[in-house]
Amino acid sequence: MTKTPDQNVQKTVKKLVLVVFAMFGFGFAMVPLYDVFCDITGLNGKTANTAAQVNDKGVDESRIVTVQFISHLSKGIPWQFEPMVREIKVHPGEMKLVKFYAKNESSKDIIGQAVPSVSPGQAALYFQKIECFCFNHQPLKAREDVEMALQFYVDPELPEHISTLTLSYTLYDVTESVES
Template sequence: MSQASEQNVQKTVKKLVLVVFAMFGFGFAMVPLYDVFCDITGLNGKTADTAAEVNDQGIDESRMVTVQFISHLAKGIPWQFEPMVREIQVHPGETKVVKFYAKNESNQGIIGQAVPSVSPGQAALYFNKIECFCFNHQPLKANEDIEMALQFYVDPELPADISTLTLSYTLYDITANADS
């Protein structure tokens, strides 16, 4: 092999090694970049994981917004989990309380954690939870049941083209990961 060919091979190998390291670094950066992107754009329907302040902007009585509630169980959690009301009408800025019912249908204690999501995704920025069972772990003994409250309001700044929000909760069994 000529010296020029060896130099070309070495250059190519160096470039490929650099590309591999760049791709590896980009892979690590994806999660925080995605979170920032979602926070800025409101995509992915993530709601705040801390309590909102009570609304002080007033109530927009000139319009109504439909808020739908749905629930899902993560695979393998032997609970019953559902909203006690499937849909309500609210004026933006109006504080409402709805309840969800949960029952541990197993013969052992389980700690559940509800994870919320709002659809359409951009509406998540305007859905404010003042009090929510999703802020805390929900330990239930065998066959125990509970009513869990959600107190919320829809921000009056909600874009006019959004007239329906869907709040979805997925309930996970976090017993193995919960602090003892």
């Protein structure tokens, strides 16, 4: 039994509709899959959002690593947000404490959330945050300011060819998502 041209068209349309739905579903799945991939591999500079264990490997005093700090504001958040120190030199394994300054410059209360990223991406696996303001939401009342702490160390197993790390934070307004 041969198929009529109408049956062939219907079969092709069904296949195309199925492909469109599969592509749409795959597009939705990409973001969580990418996040998992980055968490596992440390690519794209994503760092863990949980506290690391205190260093038990000792301090490598034969090396010095430069750690740079950068801050960004997401579009529309009326805050001032910046590192209080732009760069420090550390020995791998050495515990350090730095602070960031934030001020809510608006007339309303805002809840901020800082999202970290380390560059080069491979170094994210070796940047260990013990205490970080990025672990929690940062609620600031109108015109309020605060110093926020970051305690960290660079893992002594950091590859030898990496001598400079850049830790970048982007601050987002999460007020609506937290309050709803």
